[in-house]
């Protein structure tokens with residue numbers, strides 16, 4: 001999986017990729033991230049990447065030409081990418097399905113903005129799509145780009161050691177995760193549910209599935225799509241709904 005990131009803060013991206021599961025994916029060569037400093041694609045003495053907005057108003061707007069030149073460099077060095085993603089709150093919401101789609105593309109460019117906005121012609125001429133990581137405002141596209149790289153890289157074979165854990169992840173199944181416990185069996189008067197100590201694997205599986213469905217029903221009912229649940233899951237969901245929480 002190849003990523004190219006265009007940013008005025010290359011070290012933010014580099015620092016965010018230095019550790020953890022994605023960092024190891026990069027070390028292994030399964031994920032290949034190149035970071036491009038937008039200022040390297042300016043031609044003026046002050047390496048200007050922004051300017052005042054036409055029409056007036058507060059703040060600065062990122063200029064189009066450095067982004068166009070950055071993309072020309074990416075194409076020359078790395079080939080034509082399958083997608084050029086602009087990170088912005090105006091984008092389509094990034095979710096697990098979007099992560100899966102991007103992971104199948106093989107080569108994705110991520111454009112990070114700062115300031116009040118980006119010249120609209122970056123959207124028209126450079127980006128092929130626009131994605132948002134959620135309905136809130138962050139200071140720049142760098143942290144959203146790291147979120148996208150992380151979620152997409154986890155789906156690339158060889159990045160997460162245990163592929164089973166990727167398949168069990170929250171959202172891999174479209175519902176929330178079940179509760180997890182480790183030792184001690186009792187802490188501050190809170191006991192680990194007996195079924196988890198019982199060694200009855202089939203019972204453990206059913207308990208976890210029911211807990212996951214209960215939590216999803218309580219916290220994220222919008223995620224429940226009865227059309228994709230198995231007969232057993234529909235049964236456990238009905239039980240959980242009957243019991244109406246703990």
Ligand code: 4HQ
Nearest residue numbers: 087088113132133137138141144
């Ligand atoms: N941004 N999802 C970059 C975001 C954002 C988001 C705000 C993008 C600031 C300059 N990006 N601009 N949410 O909040 O992707």
